[in-house]
Amino acid sequence: MNTETPIEFVVSSSTTPTPRDQIEASIVNPAFGRVFTDHMATLRWSNTEGWHDAKVEARRPFQIDPSCAVLHYAQEIFEGMKAYRGENGSISLFRPFENAKRFRASAARMAMADLPEEVFVKAVEALVKVDRDWVPGGDGSLYLRPFMFASESFLGVRASNEYVFCVIACPVGPYFKAGKTAVTVWVSDQYTRAAPGGTGAAKCGGNYAASLIAQTEAAAQGCDQVVFLDAAEHRWIEEMGGMNLFFVMDDGSLLTPPLSGTILPGITRASIIELAKREGIVVNEAPYAFDAWRADAASGRVREVFACGTAAVVTAVGQVRHAAGEFSIGNGDEGEVTRRIRVQLTGIQRGKVADPLGWVHTIS
Structure with a gap:
């Protein structure tokens, strides 16, 4: 070189x-x-x-x-x-x-x-x-x-x-339809995005090509995005088609699937983790099973869910559909924690909120 x-x-x-x-x-x-x-x-x-x-x-x-x-x-x-x-x-x-x-x-x-x-x-x-x-x-x-x-x-x-x-x-402008504060997602139990040893952590076109059939399936179910489970057991939540996922628990902590080589290491994801920890919020990067998500949504242990990425920034998940039925997250709208994180992050990006970590790179 x-x-x-x-x-x-x-x-x-x-x-x-x-x-x-x-x-x-x-x-x-x-x-x-x-x-x-x-x-x-x-x-x-x-x-x-x-x-x-x-x-x-x-x-x-x-x-x-x-x-x-x-x-x-x-x-x-x-x-x-x-x-x-x-x-x-x-x-x-x-x-x-x-x-x-x-x-x-x-x-x-x-x-x-x-x-x-x-x-x-x-x-x-x-x-x-x-x-x-x-x-x-x-x-x-x-x-x-x-x-x-x-x-x-x-x-x-x-x-x-x-x-x-x-x-x-x-x-x-906004990635999702104007006026939509929360999206509906489809949990795919047939298609996987990436497998251990594969290219899941790389941002390559092949990963997205492999996800398109599942995204088409999600659209047919009236959903905005697809949630992928792990390739080995089809049990553990990994990520959405182009976004990472966070779960807001009833104790105020955040849970997000760990970077195990099959999940894209999102920059928005990393930024949210750092900002949350600075505010004293506990962030657990740990495996989370789909069955647990469904049960925790029903019991109220999961209060909010949001997806994050460059295009959509922070977007609430309000409804979850899967082959055996569907369930809602909270009241199906954007929750307070999700809103607060979204406002803080977009505020830093746009220069409206103090940038304590020097993330904003001014061009002119």
């Missing part, structure tokens, strides 16, 4: 930028992941040149050969993060070096090129600076999607010798 010469991104602005009035109209209430900014940041790697050709350019399609390795062997990873506009107009990121660290871990698991954390963050910053007009104010944000894929043209089961790293961005 070429680490001797610092990597700088060369900016080539789009010759047909979106007019300002169209941008303002696009970011008022955008559908999640449908409207994209004018530019993208790209960087290439080969086993002979290391990382090179760093640039920010007009967003455009990639040209790849039909034998491109990613199409056949699924060497691909990605991250999800957001840029926020503060009340004073400043633009900031939330814990971007944690995303960079997780990206490196995903790359290692998928036998892909190692991207230094500072280069990852520099690429994100370079794109946001160019497309800063696309960062919404208010409750909106600019969702950032850094990703990397194997770009070598060959057929053969081995790690690629060439990769493309890219960052794209889209203005977003």
Whole structure:
């Protein structure tokens, strides 16, 4: 890898930028992941040149050969993060070096090129600076999607010798339907997301591809998301399709499934754990069986349940459906603890609440 010469991104602005009035109209209430900014940041790697050709350019399609390795062997990873506009107009990121660290871990698991954390963050910053007009104010944000894929043209089961790293961005509003304070989930007893020794802890596209059939099943049951159980016993709660889960118990403590290698180590999850502990809340990272969840919801031992992740941030779970029936959590709405955690975390992210741990990374 070429680490001797610092990597700088060369900016080539789009010759047909979106007019300002169209941008303002696009970011008022955008559908999640449908409207994209004018530019993208790209960087290439080969086993002979290391990382090179760093640039920010007009967003455009990639040209790849039909034998491109990613199409056949699924060497691909990605991250999800957001840029926020503060009340004073400043633009900031939330814990971007944690995303960079997780990206490196995903790359290692998928036998892909190692991207230094500072280069990852520099690429994100370079794109946001160019497309800063696309960062919404208010409750909106600019969702950032850094990703990397194997770009070598060959057929053969081995790690690629060439990769493309890219960052794209889209203005977003709420992940779930407007006005919904709690979601309904489907507990899958047939499909699993990941198995021990697999890629569950890596943020790779294959994990999400494997979850789509269960998500389709959940939608058919009138649910917003799917909850996965462990692959070995189909007993232990792991995570939702793209979010980690927390359970608020009647003694005020939080319970969340442990990171055992099959669960994605969410940055939002880690942040909630740290904030909760600072407030004196006991957080137990321990296995939790679905049967126990159902019984505890009925007895009132489980008071609230919420999911967390970059896209949805903190979202209450109000209704749980499964093959044998359904049950509610509390009154089926967002609970007080969930609301307090959501308000505190989003407040830090948007610069409205004090940031005691230095998580906010200001770009400009």
